Amino acid sequence: MTAPALIIGGGLAGAGLAVSLATAGRAVTLIERETRAQHKVCGEFISAEAMLYLRDLGIDLDGLGAVPIDRVCLFAGERRAAAYLPFSARSLSRYALDEALLNRAVRCGARVLRGHKAIGVERDEGGRRWRATLDDGTSVSASEIFLATGKHDLRGWKRPPGSQNDLIGFKLHWRLAASQAQALSGAVELFLFPGGYVGLEPVENDVVNLCLVVRRRTLFARGQSWQTLFASLLKSCPHLRRRLDGAQPCWPRPLAIGAIPYGFVQRRADGLWRLGDQAACTPSFSGDGMSIALHSARLAAQYFSQGYDARTFQARLSQDVAPQVQRATLLSQMLLQPFGQKAGMTALEWLPSLLSVVAQATRLPQRRVDAARADFL
Numbered sequence: 283m284t285a286p287a288l289i290i291g292g293g294l295a296g297a298g299l300a301v302s303l304a305t306a307g308r309a310v311t312l313i314e315r316e317t318r319a320q321h322k323v324c325g326e327f328i329s330a331e332a333m334l335y336l337r338d339l340g341i342d343l344d345g346l347g348a349v350p351i352d353r354v355c356l357f358a359g360e361r362r363a364a365a366y367l368p369f370s371a372r373s374l375s376r377y378a379l380d381e382a383l384l385n386r387a388v389r390c391g392a393r394v395l396r397g398h399k400a401i402g403v404e405r406d407e408g409g410r411r412w413r414a415t416l417d418d419g420t421s422v423s424a425s426e427i428f429l430a431t432g433k434h435d436l437r438g439w440k441r442p443p444g445s446q447n448d449l450i451g452f453k454l455h456w457r458l459a460a461s462q463a464q465a466l467s468g469a470v471e472l473f474l475f476p477g478g479y480v481g482l483e484p485v486e487n488d489v490v491n492l493c494l495v496v497r498r499r500t501l502f503a504r505g506q507s508w509q510t511l512f513a514s515l516l517k518s519c520p521h522l523r524r525r526l527d528g529a530q531p532c533w534p535r536p537l538a539i540g541a542i543p544y545g546f547v548q549r550r551a552d553g554l555w556r557l558g559d560q561a562a563c564t565p566s567f568s569g570d571g572m573s574i575a576l577h578s579a580r581l582a583a584q585y586f587s588q589g590y591d592a593r594t595f596q597a598r599l600s601q602d603v604a605p606q607v608q609r610a611t612l613l614s615q616m617l618l619q620p621f622g623q624k625a626g627m628t629a630l631e632w633l634p635s636l637l638s639v640v641a642q643a644t645r646l647p648q649r650r651v652d653a654a655r656a657d658f659l
C-alpha cells in the first residue's frame with residue numbers, strides 16, 4: 283500500500299491532522315490500532331485553546347454533551363483554595379471526543395484504517411521514502427510519516443526521558459451521589475496528597491472523572507495495589523472522601539499508564555513529524571496536553587502543505603511549547619514535595635487569584651494559538 287502522507291495514531295493529534303489535511307484536499311491515510319472507541323487515561327479537562335482548535339475541526343463539544351467548567355479548587359488535607367478560571371473550559375470523556383474526531387476525519391475524506399498497529403518504521407528507497415510495517419505483516423510506503431502514537435513509543439523510535447519520569451497515571455469514572463454531583467458542578471477539583479495529586483471533574487452523562495498521578499515509589503510502598511493506594515488517598519484527602527461518599531465506580535478497576543515522560547520536548551529532528559505526546563509531554567495538572575496535541579496537528583498541516591520539512595516543523599513546535607512545559611514540570615516537581623505542597627497552599631490561601639496566574643503560565647500562549655490558526659486555511 284502507498285500513501286503520500288501516513289499518520290500513525292488516531293488520537294487527538296493524529297485525527298486532528300487527518301481532518302485538516304483532508305479538508306485541504308490532501309490525500310491522507312491514518313492507521314489506528316484500536317478497532318473502536320476506547321477510554322484513555324486523561325483528566326478530560328478541555329482548555330480554551332483546545333476548544334478553539336476543536337471548533338475549527340468541526341467538533342461541536344456542547345452537542346457531544348461536554349460540561350462547562352469555570353472554577354478550580356485545590357485541596358491539601360483540610361486546606362482549600364478556590365478561584366475562577368481565567369477562561370471557560372469544557373470537560374468531555376476521551377471516549378466520546380476521540381471517536382468524534384476520528385469519525386470527522388473519515389467524513390472529511392481521510393482514509394482511516396482501524397485495528398492496524400504499526401510495529402516499525404524505516405527509511406526506504408535510499409532514504410527518499412518511508413516504510414511502516416504493520417502487525418499483520420503488511421507495510422505502507424509513504425513520502426512522509428506523522429508519528430502520533432501518544433505515550434506509546436515505536437520500537438527503535440523511543441523518545442528520550444523527560445525531567446519527571448517517576449509518575450504513574452490512573453483514571454476511573456464514577457457516579458456520585460446526587461448532592462455531591464450538584465456540588466461539583468462547573469468545577470475541577472485538585473487534591474494534593476503525599477506523592478501525587480488527584481483531579482476530579484464532571485464529564486458527560488452525569489459521570490465524574492477521577493484521574494490521578496502518583497510517584498512510583500509511593501505506589502510501591504502501598505504494595506503496588508490500587509485498593510491500598512485508594513484507601514490511603516481517602517484517608518489523606520477528607521474532601522475527596524466526602525465527594526465519593528455513596529459514589530459508584532463505573533468500572534471494576536481503573537485504567538493505568540506508567541512511565542510518563544513529563545517535561546519531555548522533542549528538539550532533535552529525526553525525519554519523522556512528531557505530534558502530540560510524541561512531541562511534548564506536559565504535566566497533567568496543567569490540563570494542556572490536548573491543546574498541545576491539537577496545536578501540533580495544526581502546525582503540521584500548515585508546514586506540510588507549505589512544503590516545509592519535518593525538521594523545520596519540529597523546531598517551530600518545540601519553540602511554541604517548551605517554555606510552558608518547563609514551567610509546568612517545575613511546578614509539578616514542587617507539588618510532589620511536602621514542603622512544596624505546604625508552601626503552595628499557603629500562597630494560594632492568601633492570594634487565590636494566583637491559581638489563574640498558574641493556569642496561564644502553564645499553558646500554550648494565546649498568541650501561539652492565534653498565529654497557527656491565522657496561518658492555515
Ligand SMILES: Cc1cc2nc3c(=O)[nH]c(=O)nc-3n(C[C@H](O)[C@H](O)[C@H](O)COP(=O)(O)OP(=O)(O)OC[C@H]3O[C@@H](n4cnc5c(N)ncnc54)[C@H](O)[C@@H]3O)c2cc1C
Nearest residue numbers: 291293294295315325326327400432451558559566571572
Ligand atoms: C494522568 C493524565 C491526565 C491528563 N489530563 C489531561 C487533561 O485533563 N487535559 C489535557 O488537555 N490533557 C491531559 N493529559 C494529556 C493528554 O491526555 C495527552 O497529551 C493527549 O492525549 C495526547 O494526544 P495524542 O494524540 O498525542 O495521543 P493519544 O491521545 O494517546 O493518541 C494516540 C493514539 O495512537 C494510537 N496508537 C498508539 N500506538 C499505535 C501504533 N503503534 N499503531 C497505530 N496506532 C497507535 C493509540 O491507540 C491512540 O489512539 C493527561 C495525561 C495523563 C497521563
